[in-house]
Amino acid sequence: xxxxxxxxxxxxxxxxxxxxxxxxxxxxxxxxxxxxxxxxxxxxxxxxxxxxxxxxxxxxxxxxxxxxxxxxxxxxxxxxxxxxxxxxxxxxxxxxxxxxxxxxxxxxxxxxxxxxxxxxxxxxxxxxxxxxxxxxxxxxxxxxxxxxxxxxxxxxxxxxxxxxxxxxxxxxxxxxxxxxxxxxxxxxxxxxxxxxxxxxxxxxxxxxxxxxxxxxxxxxxxxxxxxxxxxxxxxxxxxxxxxxxxxxxxxxxxxxxxxxxxxxxxxxxxxxxxxxxxxxxxxxxxxxxxxxxxxxxxxxxxxxxxxxxxxxxxxxxxxxxxxxxxxxxxxxxxxxxxxxxxxxxxxxxxxxxxxxxxxxxxxxxxxxxxxxxxxxxxxxxxxxxxxxxxxxxxxxxxxxxxxxxxxxxxxxxxxxxxxxxxxxxxxxxxxxxxxxxxxx
Amino acid sequence: xxxxxxxxxxxxxxxxxxxxxxxxxxxxxxxxxxxxxxxxxxxxxxxxxxxxxxxxxxxxxxxxxxxxxxxxxxxxxxxxxxxxxxxxxxxxxxxxxxxxxxxxxxxxxxxxxxxxxxxxxxxxxxxxxxxxxxxxxxxxxxxxxxxxxxxxxxxxxxxxxxxxxxxxxxxxxxxxxxxxxxxxxxxxxxxxxxxxxxxxxxxxxxxxxxxxxxxxxxxxxxxxxxxxxxxxxxxxxxxxxxxxxxxxxxxxxxxxxxxxxxxxxxxxxxxxxxxxxxxxxxxxxxxxxxxxxxxxxxxxxxxxxxxxxxxxxxxxxxxxxxxxxxxxxxxxxxxxxxxxxxxxxxxxxxxxxxxxxxxxxxxxxxxxxxxxxxxxxxxxxxxxxxxxxxxxxxxxxxxxxxxxxxxxxxxxxxxxxxxxxxxxxxxxxxxxxxxxxxxx
Numbered sequence: 001x002x003x004x005x006x007x008x009x010x011x012x013x014x015x016x017x018x019x020x021x022x023x024x025x026x027x028x029x030x031x032x033x034x035x036x037x038x039x040x041x042x043x044x045x046x047x048x049x050x051x052x053x054x055x056x057x058x059x060x061x062x063x064x065x066x067x068x069x070x071x072x073x074x075x076x077x078x079x080x081x082x083x084x085x086x087x088x089x090x091x092x093x094x095x096x097x098x099x100x101x102x103x104x105x106x107x108x109x110x111x112x113x114x115x116x117x118x119x120x121x122x123x124x125x126x127x128x129x130x131x132x133x134x135x136x137x138x139x140x141x142x143x144x145x146x147x148x149x150x151x152x153x154x155x156x157x158x159x160x161x162x163x164x165x166x167x168x169x170x171x172x173x174x175x176x177x178x179x180x181x182x183x184x185x186x187x188x189x190x191x192x193x194x195x196x197x198x199x200x201x202x203x204x205x206x207x208x209x210x211x212x213x214x215x216x217x218x219x220x221x222x223x224x225x226x227x228x229x230x231x232x233x234x235x236x237x238x239x240x241x242x243x244x245x246x247x248x249x250x251x252x253x254x255x256x257x258x259x260x261x262x263x264x265x266x267x268x269x270x271x272x273x274x275x276x277x278x279x280x281x282x283x284x285x286x287x288x289x290x291x292x293x294x295x296x297x298x299x300x301x302x303x304x305x306x307x308x309x310x311x312x313x314x315x316x317x318x319x320x321x322x323x324x325x326x327x328x329x330x331x332x333x334x335x336x337x338x339x340x341x342x343x344x345x346x347x348x349x350x351x352x353x354x355x356x357x358x359x360x361x362x363x364x365x366x367x368x369x370x371x372x373x374x375x376x377x378x379x380x381x382x383x384x385x386x387x388x389x390x391x392x393x394x395x396x397x398x399x400x401x402x403x404x405x406x407x408x409x410x411x412x413x414x415x416x417x418x419x420x421x422x423x424x425x426x427x428x429x430x431x432x433x434x435x436x437x438x439x440x
Numbered sequence: 441x442x443x444x445x446x447x448x449x450x451x452x453x454x455x456x457x458x459x460x461x462x463x464x465x466x467x468x469x470x471x472x473x474x475x476x477x478x479x480x481x482x483x484x485x486x487x488x489x490x491x492x493x494x495x496x497x498x499x500x501x502x503x504x505x506x507x508x509x510x511x512x513x514x515x516x517x518x519x520x521x522x523x524x525x526x527x528x529x530x531x532x533x534x535x536x537x538x539x540x541x542x543x544x545x546x547x548x549x550x551x552x553x554x555x556x557x558x559x560x561x562x563x564x565x566x567x568x569x570x571x572x573x574x575x576x577x578x579x580x581x582x583x584x585x586x587x588x589x590x591x592x593x594x595x596x597x598x599x600x601x602x603x604x605x606x607x608x609x610x611x612x613x614x615x616x617x618x619x620x621x622x623x624x625x626x627x628x629x630x631x632x633x634x635x636x637x638x639x640x641x642x643x644x645x646x647x648x649x650x651x652x653x654x655x656x657x658x659x660x661x662x663x664x665x666x667x668x669x670x671x672x673x674x675x676x677x678x679x680x681x682x683x684x685x686x687x688x689x690x691x692x693x694x695x696x697x698x699x700x701x702x703x704x705x706x707x708x709x710x711x712x713x714x715x716x717x718x719x720x721x722x723x724x725x726x727x728x729x730x731x732x733x734x735x736x737x738x739x740x741x742x743x744x745x746x747x748x749x750x751x752x753x754x755x756x757x758x759x760x761x762x763x764x765x766x767x768x769x770x771x772x773x774x775x776x777x778x779x780x781x782x783x784x785x786x787x788x789x790x791x792x793x794x795x796x797x798x799x800x801x802x803x804x805x806x807x808x809x810x811x812x813x814x815x816x817x818x819x820x821x822x823x824x825x826x827x828x829x830x831x832x833x834x835x836x837x838x839x840x841x842x843x844x845x846x847x848x849x850x851x852x853x854x855x856x857x858x859x860x861x862x863x864x865x866x867x868x869x870x871x872x873x874x875x876x877x878x879x880x
Binding site: 039040041054057058059062063064066067074075076077094096097100133134144145148149151152153155158162191192264397404415416417418419 | 479480481494497498499502503504506507514515516517534536537540573574584585588589591592593595598602631632704837844855856857858859860
């Protein structure tokens with residue numbers, strides 16, 4: 001009898017899992033694989049800061065899922081609900097067609113996470129994020145927008161506030177974004193005749209004692225020194241308590257108020273939380289994540305496996321594993337192996353996570369890397385990072401295009417075009433208001 | 441005394457005009473140039489169909505205006521109004537800063553045009569356009585969306601309707617878009633296992649007796665034969681009278697109703713009209729265009745020149761010149777020359793338009809071209825088109841990137857990623873509705 005595996009999610013976890021199962025499945029075999037994702041591409045999230053800075057082109061950090069997974073049936077749909085009792089998944093319809101219900105024998109939940117504002121609605125309403133491709137494009141356009149506005153601004157306070165960017169979170173996303181944007185701004189400023197490099201102010205706020213808390217102290221220190229040298233303002237043990245679009249309220253971790261920061265641009269990278277579909281599911285969750293056993297199977301329901309940001313798995317020290325691409329793809333491999341074992345009537349394996357490497361890019365031609373126990377900084381780490389990345393990109397054409405982008409960046413000037421794809425709500429409201437004064 | 445030239449519009453006309461004046465202006469001269477545009481880049485509109493098909497990357501058909509115009513003060517603003525009596529232009533503010541008023545000694549109005557639906561609100565609400573970069577990106581994503589939806593559609597009528605695309609207008613934009621999209625669809629279909637090439641139906645509706653009415657009969661015939669061979673369905677003397685999102689109502693030009701076309705995707709390329717700022721201005725307009733004299737100066741106001749789509753200029757046969765990039769840049773050159781002459785106290789020249797060449801791309805590796813009186817079709821025309829284009833792109837880095845895109849396309853497979861930058865209103869409405877049924 002046919003066995004049907006349904007994988008929910010098209011990120012690193014979902015796609016890696018399907019890929020690995022495909023390797024064990026012959027055509028016309030008794031195993032069917034289906035994958036559901038709201039986007040028809042795999043997004044290379046670690047490259048988002050480079051899209052935000054225009055270092056690489058938007059389209060080059062995505063790969064169509066259909067070109068990677070040839071034996072998997074793909075559904076571009078949002079998941080409406082999961083019913084692990086009757087073993088069914090329901091998918092939302094679109095305005096043009098009905099929803100779909102899929103039956104499964106085995107389910108893999110790999111739906112990932114979204115940005116967590118910890119309930120601060122004002123901060124959420126007024127901040128930029130760095131989680132999706134749209135987020136990165138929005139950030140890029142915002143940065144160019146800042147320069148365009150500041151260049152013709154006569155009020156020095158407004159100009160200063162425009163040229164201040166606050167990045168919340170000193171993890172990989174925050175530090176890499178700060179480095180990339182600082183480089184973009186200082187490069188692009190030559191086209192804006194009334195703005196000098198010294199007027200650009202990039203601030204990173206981190207609640208912990210160090211930046212990049214998930215890596216070794218030594219590496220984090222190299223990174224910290226580098227970004228201070230670049231002129232980025234790093235404030236540790238500092239948390240955001242409010243942001244109304246003009247003023248960021250900040251406190252230290254002991255609850256003492258600090259001076260407000262005047263800025264119109266906050267980029268929030270300070271945390272993620274599993275998507276709502278998972279939180280509101282019938283699975284047993286803790287902090288929104290699904291509790292799993294040693295084999296990554298959901299605790300109360302058989303035949304349901306969980307991988308990536310929505311799985312709650314503790315390492316040997318009892319700490320939950322971080323929501324990174326590395327963890328997601330190593331869990332996906334274990335889930336794939338276990339599913340193949342179950343179908344073939346073999347015993348399943350226990351999941352274990354080993355940190356392979358840590359790498360981060362910090363601005364142009366610098367980075368940090370740990371590999372085989374060594375800590376490296378500067379241009380060497382930057383080269384290692386790029387080479388590692390190229391090996392992870394699954395299709396040949398994208399490998400070439402990425403290399404061309406990076407080469408082009410070394411040769412050509414920054415592209416400062418601001419492509420407005422999104423209908424900014426704020427601007428729209430203003431337009432309606434302003435039309436009333438339209439006396440022509 | 442300083443003379444200030446203010447140019448409104450950052451399209452081919454505005455940018456070409458500023459460029460040409462810059463050539464005659466030494467630094468520290470007595471002439472100041474300012475250019476106002478709502479986008480900070482020049483858009484190569486003739487390449488929009490290639491962005492829609494993914495042949496070239498979005499960012500490669502735009503060039504930041506600040507990198508082309510080094511001596512011009514640039515304002516990224518929308519124009520609120522023009523007061524030719526007191527010689528002032530007012531610019532809208534943004535939510536973050538006030539509006540600006542610019543004084544001028546000489547004004548160039550080159551604000552271009554927008555899509556004209558001739559008052560059919562239902563068609564406007566439900567159709568895609570091909571005028572801006574966002575339009576082209578929307579069309580591209582829509583085409584991939586169609587494939588994703590049709591692949592999992594079990595109802596044959598809905599599937600057929602999804603796989604039918606109607607393009608309204610048989611001019612350059614319509615024919616090139618039809619060719620590009622037809623090629624994209626037939627290439628991409630191999631990743632969609634339940635869809636066959638034969639199910640794809642691209643229809644072009646043109647109200648005139650021939651396609652490409654602005655070029656010679658011979659060339660138009662070559663183009664027509666080519667697109668019929670490709671399998672594109674061309675219906676002449678046919679006009680759209682309604683489109684509700686599901687059904688296109690069509691008539692022939694004599695007013696006889698034809699069979700409805702069932703489709704969910706209409707792309708409208710059937711006409712343009714000057715922007716509202718021009719229409720509601722105090723200038724004397726006809727069909728929205730500003731009436732100009734032989735020197736391209738506005739008829740009732742001195743020191744105001746007009747170039748491009750918003751100028752009404754008749755050729756020797758008394759026909760208004762078409763709204764093309766070629767006309768726009770030839771008018772811009774004349775306006776620039778006349779402004780320089782006036783400032784230097786020399787006589788101004790009369791504008792005259794000579795058709796230099798006609799070129800169009802029709803799908804992959806085919807096109808039509810007329811140059812030095814010859815008519816060419818097929819791959820030769822396609823190569824001429826590309827070479828001509830490369831010479832028109834002003835910056836070296838974009839030349840290289842475009843060539844790389846075209847080379848890449850010849851080697852690599854189609855990229856079928858659907859990047860959702862825009863918040864589709866329709867989908868949003870549906871989501872709110874659907875949430876009510878959310879029983880999980």
